[in-house]
Amino acid sequence: MSCTSSTLPIIAVLRAPAARAALQQLVLALALVLGLSACIHGGGSLPPSGPAPADVGVSTQELPGEEQPAEPAPLTGPEKAAAWLEAHRDRPTMLRAFVERMPKGADLHMHLNGSIYAESFIRWAADEGICVNRMTGALTDPPCRTREGQVAARTAFEDPELYETFIDMVSTRNLERSPQSGHARFFAAFSKIRGVGADGDKIAELAARAADEHVQYLEIMLTLREPQVAAIGRKIGFDTDLASTRQALLAAGLAEEVTRARAELDSITRRARTTLGCDSSEPGPGCDVEWRILQQTIRTLEPAEVYAQLVFAFELARGDARVVGINIVAPEDSPVALRDCRRHMAMIGSLSRAMPEVGVAVHAGELWPGLVPPRYLRSHIREAVTLAQARRIGHGVDLAYEDDPPGLLELMRERSVLLEACLTSNRVILGVAGDVHPLEEYLRAGVPVALASDDEGVLRTSLGTEYLLAVTEHGLGYRELAQMARDSLSYSFVEGDGLWTSPRRLQVADACAADHLGSDEPTPACAALLASDTRARLQWRLEAELEGFESLPWITCQVPE
Ligand SMILES: [Zn+2]
Numbered sequence: 001m002s003c004t005s006s007t008l009p010i011i012a013v014l015r016a017p018a019a020r021a022a023l024q025q026l027v028l029a030l031a032l033v034l035g036l037s038a039c040i041h042g043g044g045s046l047p048p049s050g051p052a053p054a055d056v057g058v059s060t061q062e063l064p065g066e067e068q069p070a071e072p073a074p075l076t077g078p079e080k081a082a083a084w085l086e087a088h089r090d091r092p093t094m095l096r097a098f099v100e101r102m103p104k105g106a107d108l109h110m111h112l113n114g115s116i117y118a119e120s121f122i123r124w125a126a127d128e129g130i131c132v133n134r135m136t137g138a139l140t141d142p143p144c145r146t147r148e149g150q151v152a153a154r155t156a157f158e159d160p161e162l163y164e165t166f167i168d169m170v171s172t173r174n175l176e177r178s179p180q181s182g183h184a185r186f187f188a189a190f191s192k193i194r195g196v197g198a199d200g201d202k203i204a205e206l207a208a209r210a211a212d213e214h215v216q217y218l219e220i221m222l223t224l225r226e227p228q229v230a231a232i233g234r235k236i237g238f239d240t241d242l243a244s245t246r247q248a249l250l251a252a253g254l255a256e257e258v259t260r261a262r263a264e265l266d267s268i269t270r271r272a273r274t275t276l277g278c279d280s281s282e283p284g285p286g287c288d289v290e291w292r293i294l295q296q297t298i299r300t301l302e303p304a305e306v307y308a309q310l311v312f313a314f315e316l317a318r319g320d321a322r323v324v325g326i327n328i329v330a331p332e333d334s335p336v337a338l339r340d341c342r343r344h345m346a347m348i349g350s351l352s353r354a355m356p357e358v359g360v361a362v363h364a365g366e367l368w369p370g371l372v373p374p375r376y377l378r379s380h381i382r383e384a385v386t387l388a389q390a391r392r393i394g395h396g397v398d399l400a401y402e403d404d405p406p407g408l409l410e411l412m413r414e415r416s417v418l419l420e421a422c423l424t425s426n427r428v429i430l431g432v433a434g435d436v437h438p439l440e441e442y443l444r445a446g447v448p449v450a451l452a453s454d455d456e457g458v459l460r461t462s463l464g465t466e467y468l469l470a471v472t473e474h475g476l477g478y479r480e481l482a483q484m485a486r487d488s489l490s491y492s493f494v495e496g497d498g499l500w501t502s503p504r505r506l507q508v509a510d511a512c513a514a515d516h517l518g519s520d521e522p523t524p525a526c527a528a529l530l531a532s533d534t535r536a537r538l539q540w541r542l543e544a545e546l547e548g549f550e551s552l553p554w555i556t557c558q559v560p561e
Pocket of ligand 1: 394
């Protein structure tokens with residue numbers, strides 16, 4: 001492993017407040033020298049570059065034998081944005097304004113139900129005539145059993161205390177007032193909201209929010225037909241001969257379940273488009289957000305049920321262009337998930353070898369000492385990479401406790417396995433944040449990373465918040481944020497080869513090599529690529545949006561006018 005392959009050589013320095021302050025002074029001084037100061041007092045544009053006027057009182061005539069200092073090159077757009085961020089590193093409101101507006105590419109790790117706000121669930125529950133438990137917040141089918149504390153969900157809109165309690169109980173809001181741990185509150189939320197609301201409306205909510213947050217592509221995890229698929233799994237049982245069990249599952253009705261799931265997706269897509277008004281004369285901004293599905297497998301069930309779910313997920317992804325991959329979810333620290341982790345990874349690996357076109361992302365290493373005995377911290381991330389052939393790892397928090405962490409980082413870098421970093425989720429559920437979080441080690445090792453929200457609704461977070469934490473808790477600058485935004489699209493499972501021949505080095509595909517990236521008028525060859533390649537189209541748009549962001553007057557001029 002190369003010990004000098006750091007992509008973030010200044011991070012360690014940035015962690016020390018004194019060093020950070022000194023660096024900020026340096027950046028400010030540089031920015032001032034290079035002309036940003038004109039904007040601070042003067043207004044909306046940078047000073048023109050070019051030769052100094054002759055009447056400034058200082059001779060500009062070259063003296064014999066003396067070398068004149070070179071004219072400093074004007075800052076590029078990315079350099080201006082980077083300088084702005086450094087100049088405002090200690091100004092939380094301005095940093096927040098920056099990350100909110102920054103184009104972020106994709107959110108690759110988000111669960112459908114967990115990403116919905118409790119306010120939407122209670123509204124849907126009221127519309128559907130469902131009951132809410134005053135004590136637990138659980139939503140249940142009518143009739144409401146008042147002796148058990150259940151009342152009609154619509155009551156919540158006339159009862160502020162019930163409304164507030166419900167939101168707290170199905171999210172991690174006001175967690176500090178609760179005796180529950182973040183882990184307990186978080187995972188308990190999902191059973192309380194299960195089955196409420198239409199998936200199409202939920203996707204519409206996510207797409208509309210993504211548009212507001214300058215996110216252009218979502219990979220949404222959901223679980224289609226889980227009870228039916230698990231039942232087929234129980235009927236067939238589990239045999240260590242994975243290939244023959246797969247055939248038996250398909251023959252026993254799994255193939256028909258794939259057909260039914262595709263029909264469900266048709267209906268979900270139609271509803272999402274209707275809710276967003278995509279086919280109306282005034283389509284909502286969410287219609288511009290691309291989304292694809294990752295079919296989830298619940299890892300806390302018995303092996304026969306887990307394998308049936310995985311076969312179903314791979315077959316669905318192979319058969320439906322909207323489903324671009326799979327993931328395995330539910331608490332990694334549950335007894336069954338711990339017992340069967342290696343077996344699950346082998347199952348995924350076997351199916352991945354048979355269907356390599358299916359994207360594989362795995363929750364792995366979402367663990368921490370104290371949550372589980374130490375022996376469970378040693379191998380989950382590595383096994384996800386080596387056994388399951390995962391192309392993306394969700395969380396990867398317990399890196400330090402893996403056998404041979406440097407070797408694992410090198411393996412991930414070599415295989416170009418991306419880390420989906422979910423900083424708020426890790427802080428709330430595991431209590432891991434700041435210096436203790438391994439984000440910087442992944443970046444330092446050259447492992448591609450994308451920030452992700454995990455469960456925006458339950459965690460009351462946003463992708464903007466994740467970007468902010470990367471700056472404030474991990475010392476990242478604009479260059480690293482922009483790289484992560486680009487990586488989120490490069491390592492997504494969306495169809496298409498993309499704009500770059502090499503995602504990390506950002507070499508442009510031949511068809512667009514002569515173009516200004518993000519231009520409204522690409523050359524014919526480039527336009528043909530963009531028309532035929534969704535990934536390239538998304539990446540092109542991100543380049544245009546980044547350039548627009550870097551050109552915002554309040555960025556180029558340091559402070560808003
Ligand atoms: Zn997750």
